[in-house]
Amino acid sequence: MTVQPLPRSGRLPWLIAAVMLAATTSQSVAGTAVIGGMKLSCSAAKVVVSNAVPGPGFAVEGLIMFGPKFLHAYPPLVQRLVFLHECGHQYVGTDESAADCWAVERGKRQGWLTRAGLKQACKALWHTQADGVHLAGPERCQALEQCFASTPGKGQ
Numbered sequence: 001m002t003v004q005p006l007p008r009s010g011r012l013p014w015l016i017a018a019v020m021l022a023a024t025t026s027q028s029v030a031g032t033a034v035i036g037g038m039k040l041s042c043s044a045a046k047v048v049v050s051n052a053v054p055g056p057g058f059a060v061e062g063l064i065m066f067g068p069k070f071l072h073a074y075p076p077l078v079q080r081l082v083f084l085h086e087c088g089h090q091y092v093g094t095d096e097s098a099a100d101c102w103a104v105e106r107g108k109r110q111g112w113l114t115r116a117g118l119k120q121a122c123k124a125l126w127h128t129q130a131d132g133v134h135l136a137g138p139e140r141c142q143a144l145e146q147c148f149a150s151t152p153g154k155g156q
């Protein structure tokens with residue numbers, strides 16, 4: 001996903017402060033949010049959905065944050081993958097490819113992510129450039145498709 005890399009520690013206190021402040025007025029429930037038209041949960045983290053979040057998605061330990069005005073630029077299916085990608089960071093750490101793979105596996109197991117859907121999501125990522133943290137779109141898509149293929153499930 002075109003999510004931001006994990007914030008560097010220098011930026012972290014500001015981000016947390018802004019988000020904690022926003023959390024008091026947001027409608028999100030800890031651990032769950034409606035993203036891309038579907039209620040998604042991340043049992044490992046609190047979830048904040050707020051326009052104070054300066055990007056589509058961020059993860060820090062125990063907390064995932066989403067900015068609706070950035071997230072809504074993507075198709076619903078990509079929005080869900082962003083959610084799961086950030087949730088995945090709670091389990092796999094800072095590795096971006098591992099978080100991508102975690103998201104794809106979870107989406108396939110939940111039954112809403114199909115091979116066709118993944119291809120569609122990839123089109124939204126295709127133009128992205130490698131940035132030192134994330135692979136360029138085409139390589140990222142190839143990795144996503146490999147994760148999909150190696151996950152048991154009915155999705156075709």
Ligand SMILES: [Zn+2]
Pocket residue numbers: 003004005006085086089096099
């Ligand atoms: Zn990430």
